[in-house]
Amino acid sequence: MVRVTVKLFAAYQDAYGVPELVLELPEGESVASVRDRLIAEHPELIEWKDVTQFGINLEFVNADALLKDGDEVVLIPPVSGG
Numbered sequence: 001m002v003r004v005t006v007k008l009f010a011a012y013q014d015a016y017g018v019p020e021l022v023l024e025l026p027e028g029e030s031v032a033s034v035r036d037r038l039i040a041e042h043p044e045l046i047e048w049k050d051v052t053q054f055g056i057n058l059e060f061v062n063a064d065a066l067l068k069d070g071d072e073v074v075l076i077p078p079v080s081g082g
Contacts, residue, residue, distance in 0.1 A: 002027055002069040006034055010077045015042040025067060031056060032063035034073055048077040 006021045013019055015038075023034065031054045039045045054061050055074040067073065 001025065002029070002067050002071070004034070004067055004069075004071045004073050006038075007072065007074045009075065011045060011048050012038060012075050012077065015045055029067050030063060031061060031065045031067060031073055034067070035063075035075055038075070052077050 001024050003022060003024050006023055008016055008019055008021065023037070025033065025037075035049065035052055035054070039049060053076040054063060054065065055076065056065055056067070056071050058072070
């Protein structure tokens with residue numbers, strides 16, 4: 001198992017009501033699996049599935065990037081405002 005901290009922004013933070021989560025996942029999981037798990041728990045987030053960007057440890061990554069124990073994950077949906 002790997003333990004990761006997930007920083008939540010915009011719609012993800014609104015759905016969960018907290019700025020971050022700590023998740024335990026099986027080894028070999030991708031960053032996209034974090035997004036999919038959050039959507040499974042909060043189906044209203046489905047509209048953000050195809051437009052969410054990913055980051056691991058302050059670097060943008062592709063959806064298939066694999067997670068390691070201790071990683072900090074960010075899910076970044078499009079944001080608007082000013």
